[in-house]
Amino acid sequence: MTGVSTGPGMPDPAVPPAAGPAVPPSSALVAAGLVANERRAALFDAAAALTAAGVEVAAAFDQVIAALTAGAWRGPAADDWGRELGRARADVTGALDEAARGCAWKAAAQPERVRADDPRARRPAPLPGFQLDGR
Numbered sequence: 001m002t003g004v005s006t007g008p009g010m011p012d013p014a015v016p017p018a019a020g021p022a023v024p025p026s027s028a029l030v031a032a033g034l035v036a037n038e039r040r041a042a043l044f045d046a047a048a049a050l051t052a053a054g055v056e057v058a059a060a061f062d063q064v065i066a067a068l069t070a071g072a073w074r075g076p077a078a079d080d081w082g083r084e085l086g087r088a089r090a091d092v093t094g095a096l097d098e099a100a101r102g103c104a105w106k107a108a109a110q111p112e113r114v115r116a117d118d119p120r121a122r123r124p125a126p127l128p129g130f131q132l133d134g135r
Helices: 025-029 038-072 074-111
Strands: 035-036 114-116
Touching: 035 038, 038 074
Parallel strands: none
Antiparallel strands: 035 114
16 A cells, blocks of 8 residues: 555554454443444455455564575575565565455444444355355
């Protein structure tokens, strides 16, 4: 998200908002027929899963880079491959970080509570072959 001008008083787009603690429903919200926004929760869950995946992917790349640095392979081809591996690590972890920030920002833009008949009041159905809430 480089080159984004936030302007005075605007939050930094590189820093995702925190999910924060769950707020128990007040009697006024319950009386008004408002329920938890499940879409918001699913987006925060997706952001957390993407962040965890980024940490795991970075650790896997780091293990290979450490073995290469320790002398597992030497020579010009090893140097070229090591540089490409470093670029791939940066690209993949950067994409996961950006996706996590995007999910967190979209979740933060959602209201915490919605009317019971709002589609966001229902948890999104999982798609075949995809895990909805991480692992």
